[in-house]
Amino acid sequence: MSVKDVSIDPAVPELLEKAENDGLETVWHRFASQQPQCGFGLLGICCRNCVQGPCRIDPFGEGPQKGICGANADLIVARNLLRSATGGAAAHIDHAYEAVEALYQAAVGKAPYEIKDEAKLKAVAGKLGISVDGKDKNTLAREVAEAAFADFANHGAAPMKWLTATAPAERVETWGKLGLLPKNPDREIRTAMHQTSMGVDSDPVNLILATVKMGLVDGYGGLHLATDIQDILFGTPSPVVSDANLGVLDADYVNIIIHGHVPLLSEKVVEWARKLENEAIAAGARGIKLAGICCTGNEVLMRQGVPLATNFLAQELAVTTGAVDAMVVDVQCIMPSLADITACYHTKLITTMPIAKVPGAEHVPFDIEKVDETARQIVRIAIEAYKNRDPEKVRIPGHRSKVVAGFSVEAVVGALAKLNADNPLKPLVDNIANGNILGACGVVGCNNAKVVQDSFHVALVKELLKNNVLVVATGCAAHALGKAGFLTPEATLQYAGDSLKAVLTAVGEAAGLKAPLPPALHMGSCVDNSRIGDLLKALAAYLNVAVKDLPVAASAPEYQHEKAIAIGTWAVALGVFTHLGVVPPVLGSQVVAGALTGETAENLLGGKFYVETDPIAAAQGIIAHIKDKRAKLGI
Template sequence: MTQTRRHTADPTAHEMLVHARSIGVETAFDRYDKQQPQCGFGSLGLCCRFCWKGPCRVDPFGAGPQKGICGADRHTIAARQVARMMAAGAAGHSEHGRHVLHALDKVADGSLKTFQITDERKLLEVARRMGFTTEGRPVLEIAGDVVAASFEDFSNQHEGKAPNWLKVLLPAKRLERLQKLGVIAPNIDMGVAQLMSRTHIGCDADPLNIILGGIRAAIGDLNGMVLATELSDILFGTPAPVITEADLGVIKPTSVNIALNGHNPIVAEAVCRVAAEMKAQAQALGAVDGINLVGVCCTGNEVMLRHGVPLAANYLSQELVMLTGVMDAMVVDVQCIMPGITAVAENFHTVVVTTHDENKIPGAVHRSVHPENAVEVARGIVELAFDAYKRRNPKQQHLSDEKSTAIVGFSAESIVDVLTRIDAEDPLKPLLDAVTSGAIQGIVLFAGCNTTQVDQDMNYKTMGRELARRNVLVLATGCGAGAFAKDGLMTQEATEQYAGEGLKSVLRALGEAAGLKGPLPLVFHMGSCVDNSRAVTVASALANRLGVDLSDLPVVASAPEAMTEKAVAIGTWSVALGFPTHLGNIPQVTGSDQVVKIMTETAKDAFGGYFIVEPDPVKAAEKLYAAIQERRRGLGLPAGARS
């Protein structure tokens, strides 16, 4: 390891990194070191490559060029850079949703038999919220209505008409505010296309106007996310609490090990189905425990919550699962998949399988998966893992026993189900009572990624503990949820050890109501990064119940290790919904004081939400807690302790 950086706060990942370097295998952490020093212009958002007159850069110290060749200054360049990230993030999440939508469309019209509607209850609830009649109608006919409304969110061309899924998700007050500010596009694709158009050479140069265009795309990102989450629940089942495990110790030498990596659940669902059917074949090869599926990144979170599949790694650790020497196949779909995984796999027997025609990696085996052939192709993928199993080299095995128990599966519906056991007539009342009394001071959603800019998982682990001891209810998604799961914070023991007395009493009461022998876990795992809309669903229910806007609630968000374009889009819509939103690494816009002011001050005036940039995790927790106290004072609620 380098002398100045440990690179990861996960002890198991650290040990595996030491092993990787001892055998000469390069990982993302090594490639990060080789990139040092990184480009200072790019880090400040002052490098522009939007045309071939350049690349251009602006000197942050004033001695060199202050404008690009076309005349764009630091503010225009920085605004264009970050806005285009919002567009790409929205495209990623909405394309995920589009894949699931097309599958549900074929289920609804009877042409797809591979999958079926798993959660009819949720389908009916969604249909009713969209205004469709459900009584006495066939389920598939109702599904067709929901599908049509969802397709409209990709196609409506009429300004002023709010997309259907945003109307389902958001309180009327917030929806009206966003419409007045002109940041709701008629459809998801339009918001992305318009932003790409306005940031083309020779178009929009006003930084505030550019950022507003970015927010418009980011709201489309939220639209695509809620669509993807809700339709996935309808097709594959809505998560409910399940006990599983996390960290590299979930990989078993006595099994055929298959890692499921990426974001789209369609491929993983098919592999889960056929793996159960092919257990005997694995045992016939000598794998006494059959097939062991493990999760990586957000596909891992999807199957973790729906099937209890253990999570081996979050984003930055994805290469490390192969260093165990017993990972037989890694099956990938879309988003956050490192191209470097095939270079690591070449050192072992592991086969990497890509499954989406628009997402291929040199060195991988490609198997084209579509909803119609998903199960058939999944069988072939498992057979590839069998072939790889036969090539295992015992001398390359470097196993870990480290793993943590994780209680996961806290969808909005499962939270309400637990609350219903306390008050069936008014399920939200127990949670509201806890917030208004001060037993729960507020709610924080941890979202986002891992980045090599900070030691992996450290900010999550530190901030989660700091806020929980201040009686803040902790929700998590994506790689942040993976960090908490690996660290043992999704357990009853963590609640007893780290929660403040008020939060602990609430989690004990909810655990008892849920039939557990002890409290609910300290951190609620709500799903993959696309599932951040689950937290918005909870917040919207509270806002509607209290008759206030989202910006009035003691609810905050944090992306302490933000990295992707999707994370930029998520953080942007979080601010637009009215939530104070923390970033733990410095966003690449600081070369423009105007853009910084727009994100922190102008946004607060317009939307009620704003960005808090703080790399120190203890100070960040303090600032989020202060934001919660500001919201509590606004609602006339009693303040909590200062520390």
């Protein structure tokens, strides 16, 4: 394996070489050792849903065409897809439920969180039909939390309240006609697992529709719910300037990396790192520096200005710098190999959640009521570890890029209001209508070892910007664009087409930034894809059209997690043309692949999946779609 061929991030080959010199195995070494990967699995035609198997279908038609129970390729692929989407939705639902619990505990005085955004609290309450008159913020927060809990306790026929309160009315009507409105997130997950077990549903079309329903469970019981509650608790993000890449670490400081997806503990770690800085100085450091990986990193970046260390694929290399004193993890996208890597250095790997323990790590349990004690203990563990750091093992790459992050919908509307206070969306819509902005694309998702790290994100976005397509970004895609310098005003001058550049410059100067807005707007973590949904809902309502008619698209260029399957399905259900840069494991079934990427999905939902593994060709496909939508709107 060549260290030059795995990533376009200049910090990666430098640290990968160090890892090899230190005798360490990384994700890229393990990926190479797995080649060739199982062709049956890649096509989605391997079934392990009962102990008679595993069964596999011969894609060439010469061997077995049915599993032991009689399941054919269409059924096996459809079941596997629904199970993947269900796993992804379960991750987001669990995340959201933890946030609701924290809000409730804070509201009744049992958790040391302060409700930071009363305006967002009132806005959410209003959508839910909860009166705000004469109520203090704790009373209102308790009622909002109880409304969320009610969705999880819904045993009736009514659909999820969080969905009907936040989704576009036209979409709710469409999903209702198709029988896809979910009622209770937990029940829908249970039903999907039952539906895909041996001897239950054998209709691939019915299973595909159930997958769409699971996308809605994820979109509203996971993404939207988590974002709303976290904004209420920790504040709705507004633009903040920080840095990205592993050069944000500092050999003179105690370095703590926060990694995972749920910000309930990481917000407190940030707080206690600032409070205990004198203890770090007493230990011989100049202070404490924090950095983030994956979506926990995005969360504390947006609200606290904490810099981004790196995204998913390079998490092991952060430890390989030898300068990380503690890596604190919560849930999702945490490589078990981190324990092997940290064992070679002084770094403490600290797990915090009961469902995400790693052998060899130190476990400091997260407890909402005792979160201050937990955060304080974690910071002190890092300070103690710093005392054992070996300076000879430290090698911090000099690569870092400025980022401007935190573009919530409220922040975007606030910036546009500087141009038109009475009608903030008008300048945006006018510039789309006159062609200054061709359209917009949400670039989201993960890294995947099958793709040269960050390369697809960057190449795709360059091509879109050149063609005056505005980009919004979340998740590890946002990390990639941050490291590559796309989240800055300077990037607008370098990469945006002339008309897009003019619009972003006008908005930025009107907002008092004395510079253009970045050409790619950082909108947050994976759950914050709901912000993109809210923006599309607002634009569609302004134009009095359906979301499916807007000149917009979504792209997950390097996705790898089941969560991305669920998010992408939600986007398609919303009516969005959704690009995938990694081939999903569905090609073993013409029925499933055709339904997801062809007229069936588009006719029923208005959106569909578009699979293209070349970034330039993918960008051109997205641009062609946007132009087609513009033509149909007569603009």
